[in-house]
Amino acid sequence: MEAAIQLSDVIKILKRHIFLILLMMVVFAGATIAVSYFVLTPIYKAETQILVNQKYEKEGQYLSSQQIDADLQLINTYNVIIKSPVILSKVIDELELKSTPEKLTEQISVSSANNSQVLTVQVEDKNAEKAVEIANTVAQVFEKEVPSLMKVDNINILSAAKLGENSKPVKPNKLLNTGIATIIGLMLGIGIAILIETFDTRIKSEQDIEEILGNIPVIGLVSPIIDKK
Known part of the structure; x- marks a missing residue:
């Protein structure tokens, strides 16, 4: 009561x-x-996906579980490489960005689903078109540079970032x-x-x-x- x-x-x-x-x-x-x-500046996001694995040594040969596990363990290494100056410096030069690798890495996030060899690269920028350009260029530079860095011979860009007709900011x-x-x-x-x-x-x-x-x-x-x- x-x-x-x-x-x-x-x-x-x-x-x-x-x-x-x-x-x-x-x-x-x-x-x-x-x-x-x-007051707050709208932020747009673009996304691209990259598949990283090894080619079969012989036609018709299946990858062993050990080989697949080894590829999966390298995913964290690929995450670091994508955001490293080795990759981002070339992205900045190619797009003629007024930025530095340190600043650009703050705009980029890399993730991968559990037990997946697919890397998802997300880029945030004040300009929707610029976010798409950066995401696609990062994927292309990674595809070009990683084989010489990690001796990986099978990199495929699964989906390129695209600019939507009515892009909406995420922030x-x-x-x-x-x-x-x-x-x-x-x-x-x-x-x-x-x-x-x-x-x-x-x-x-x-x-x-x-x-x-x-x-x-x-x-x-x-x-x-x-x-x-």
Whole structure:
């Protein structure tokens, strides 16, 4: 019963400060929308996939499990090579980018699914067309340079990055950011409302008097005196 009373008190507090709570939600959501649309720079992503394995030594020969495991263990090495200055320096020269390998590597992420010899290269850039160019050039330079670095003789670009007709930025996620900001505004508004009630020691009702005096009931009230002059 006591928990129900406490819950009802919280609900009453929220009702009394509903405008404050709504104001905090609107302010946070509005600020986030403004920042997302007018401050943050849209970031686009392009993706390409590369298959790296060994050719069969003889026609019709199947790869052994040991050979496949060895190829899979090299995937992490390929991940490092793709983002190394050896590859990225040539990408920068070919595209005439005003960047450095250190800066360019921050735009590139390389991943591979479990037990897969397929490398997925993702590139983020402020310009959608530039992201596509960088992704495809990285794959092409890797395909050209790795055979001499790792003695790998079978590299295939499975899918090249393409520029869509209506490319949409992947960052910032305006809807997600706005939703998070709204929730933060809601929680902050509730917190401020509870703090206001906690530090407000004024007596506003007979219930407040009963809480202060304990079980002593209220036996009378003084009505407001209206001056009839």
